[in-house]
Amino acid sequence: MAKTRLVIVGNGMAPGRMLEHLFEAAPEAFDVTIFNAEPRVNYDRIMLSPVLSGEKTYDSIVIHGDDWYARHGVTLHKGQRVTGIDRVARTVTSDAGVSAAYDTLVIATGSDPFIIPVPGRDLPGVRAYRDLDDVEAMLAAADRGGRAVVIGGGLLGLEAAAGLRARGMDVTVLHLTPTLMDRQLDPAAGYLLEKALTARGIEIRCGADTKAILGDTRVTGVELKDGTVIDASLVVMAVGIRPNTLLARAAGLEVNRGIVVDDGMVTSDPAILSLGECAEVGGRVYGLVAPLYDMARVAADRLTGGDAAFRHSEVPTKLKVTGCDLYSVGDFADGPDREEIVLRDAARGAYRRVVLKDNRIIGAVLYGDTADGAWFNDLLKKGVDVSGMRETLIFGQAFQGGGQMDPVAAVAALPDDTEICGCNGVCKGRVVAAITEKGLTSLDDVRAHTKASASCGSCTGLVENLMSATLGDAFNANAVKSMCGCTPLGHGEVRRLIKAKGLKSIPAVMQELEWSTSGGCAKCRPALNYYLVADWPGEYEDDGQSRFINERVHANIQKDGTYSVVPRMWGGLTSAQELRAIADVVEKFDIPTVKVTGGQRIDMLGVKKEDLPAVWADLGQAGFVSGHAYAKGLRTVKTCVGSQWCRFGTQDSTGLGVKLERFLWGSWTPAKVKLAVSGCPRNCAEATCKDVGIVCVDSGYEIHYAGAAGLDIKGTEVLGLVKTEEEAIEVTAALIQMYREQGYYLERIYKWARRVGYQVVREQILEDAGKRREYYDRFVLSQTFAQSDPWSERVSGKDKHEFKPLAALQPELV
């Protein structure tokens, strides 16, 4: 039978999900062609905010990569906008002149962001917030710094504001009505949200009506109707969206607000379906993925001959701004036939409001503590008569039917058809069935098998509670997180047993601790290798195959499979001779990019793997050793110029930095370790966001630790003040050794210290001189085995097979 020619316009989340259903139900039935105006594959649009804030990368939000299309024989025309549909000839044509013939056409063109028609809206620096291009433009603007003005205090606008703030911009949100997110929240919850965002340094101006966007060649500010002018180097408009119906209208399909479809997603032309934000079904258009995914299921079913029908249901809204928990569902406008119940807990900053009509819940708003959201939503969806529990309704599920329930018991009590993950429409029964039938024990497993908590992630807590309820003691999200799927033991337990049982090789650990796999996995092997290196210096033989490629070849792998090489520059100092040697290497090996790193070293990017040994040999000749920029180990010691040059310097911070780096380099640690030394409290070396930072003061050296400035940003804790350089070095080394012995693999110092307690660290390292000395001595011993330059080892031939192909076969023979 000939395949049905299915052509899709738009490659967003809705048709992506439809194809998944389609290929599952009828893998061979369709010959699919997709046109997408965006020049890329299908990605998770709702994760753009985490990409903006830096919590995720674009790569990690791709839903279907190129190979997926290849595997399913889908032709994907990227960067091609369909400009015309010929319903008689049954063809579509793109702006680039490509056309395709269809038996069935699916229109999924999504929405267009609404741009308010004020003067200046076309200036460079004014963006909508819709796709990856917008995010990239915002990131570029954030790099330049300055102030961003976000117009629109709804879901999208606030996510954009939080993301830009996380990227270091000053941010002002302009919102027309008196409270934020007025479409989803009532004024009280909106007020709490405003307070929380203000506390994070985001300026909120409600009741602000934009008059014009200012600037000549690019945006410089925003003027409000009341005359206020706010400076801005970036303006983001997030004031709403409009179904993108242009194409359908031009083709003569029936269009209202959206493209009109019946409950089977069929438009006024039976050969054309439509779904996603552009479709209007039952008089409604939608802007959240849960209903769009329903549409996808219905459309796929109809395409394969079924008779599924789309039904409206209320979709809860959650805000994806870390630390601001809010949940809103249904209708909560005031009205004579409605009653409301409100609970305020000022101390906890929590607020709840439930709106009732005829003793049934029709709306709920939760701010601060949102755990009961799913329960209220369930009552709402099912139209349960709540008169029997009116008195305690607002306190949530835990207060129903007697004694207090903990959150785990609360999910356990939910009926099986309660929706747990709104984005993916996964109900409790399915999660429980997957856990019990497939023997799942980790959150990741549940995500992989059910998709629950795999999209916006706001139901993660619920899923964890559900796992506890189902697995009992076998699941404990916090206490014992097993290292990986190969063992039920956690990192702490494994570290303890390695010492207690004297285990000195990876096979010994796996045997004695009853690993469930024959050779471990990519999670546990690098961890075990580190534990053994750290615990048995001089005895354990490092296992290169259990190291990540960066550490195996002593360079950083980059996205195109080339490497980057960073030589050590002690304390950030260099010389003419060193710079010349680097310049020579760059020329000789045709290295495309040379960059100064944030840690005051020079990075050579784009080195081919085969060239690595020769690059190192030349750098080694010039006296360099590896900067370990790739290592779970000591990386850099950043310094300022200190008393040698600076008019404020109290001590020789550069000199101390050099001493520290020469002493500490080569040591492996659970995660990367970065240091800095500043010559005075002006702190030009930014020592107070490092794993260990030293701030020189008149009376000595103030030692800081447990800072971070990466995924998480955290200022340091003060460990204490010491008088001399020697003491500063001893304390630093002892602290690092304590961390080396106790840290879990990939656990940075700040997380380790939080886990063991700052007080414990202070007692052992600062107050107990004997303990400190013991740590220090163990560190020194370990260094006698560690300080061999990996580059020179490799240049002298160790593992040289890494860098040469096994064989080169002539294509003629093939």
Place this chain on the structure above:
Amino acid sequence: MTAHTDTRAAYAIVGTIDDIPAQGARCVTMGETRVAVFRTADDRIFALEDRCPHRGGPLSQGIVHDGCVTCPLHNWVISLQSGRATGADDGATCTFDVRLEGRTIHLAMRAND
């Protein structure tokens, strides 16, 4: 020309198992294509095109475990046997037949379909 090639001639000797570290890989170039030849802990040999189905990462540089390799770029886990991504990820890379005769590695000169 294929008319003259019998099935045996479609294999090439590329080295011995001792040239590859246990739980490691080495590459063979075949014209434009790079083939990664893997050796597992228990001395089985597999060959895959050296391109992760996710974003083309060099699989030969990953960590080998339990009949799989974890891609060094974003940690997809690829089955050495089938070339398919495991778990929730979806995609496959080409496999090549390899066989051991004694310790000598014979590699098929064409990818499996």
